[in-house]
Amino acid sequence: MPDLPSIVIDAESKPFWDGVALGELRLQRCRDCARAVFPARVVCPHCFGEGLEPLLAAGTGTVYSKTVVHRAFGAFAEQVPFTIALIDLDEGVRMMSRIVGETPVAIGDRVRLRVTRLDDAPDAPQLPCFRAEVGA
Template identity: 40%
Template sequence: MAYGKPLPRVTADNRPFWDATKRHELRLQRCGACGRFRYPPAPVCPGCLSEDAEWTRVSGRGTVTTFIVMHRVYFESFAGDVPYHVVQVELEEGPRLTANLVDTPNEQITVGMPVQAVFDDVTPEITLPRFRRAG
């Protein structure tokens, strides 16, 4: 069955991120001048304004900083998932990603929960990063 939910729009700026997720790797832009990681991708570093950046593999380990459980249907493609959750994870390297947790019931999600990135091959072109409880 086809994946019926919205997919990310792949652009020249974010293509290295999505290419890495297809390989089940998490890679983020890192400033070549000051070393700061940044997400989402940007043409200049928000810290030092350098245009020098490289795509660096990160650990995928992080901590849930906040979450929400959706009880209403805002998008028809998610109707069968209600109630579902969305979490924000602060990676060990600093940036925060918004995603879902897998294999974790809504009532067991807590702020401060350690998590690890996992990958969901939703189409041949797109692999979504998600997270799983660590430890």
């Protein structure tokens, strides 16, 4: 089986991935402008403030856009069709994710965090996926 692309965790992303392993979604919030920030960084992209503090996300959001993928590369080729979505988290940041579960989602649907592996391979990482809130 082709290898999955590796995730190169660094000092800034480690808290995020540590949180995912615990089933949590860890963001940041700027003390200066109070806005949520993702991905993690040392300066706020809204006000250039340097006072970024941890923010635990509720794990709920709305689908901003989505695509059903029919042709993918490497290890993902065996997983088609699958759904990738951009999720607007309730905290005010947007992230890419995979939609899991039997219920398909549409733009505007409510979704909830579900940390899972996308592959049976022993080295497959735990990922912050989402599932439909309705019918889940």
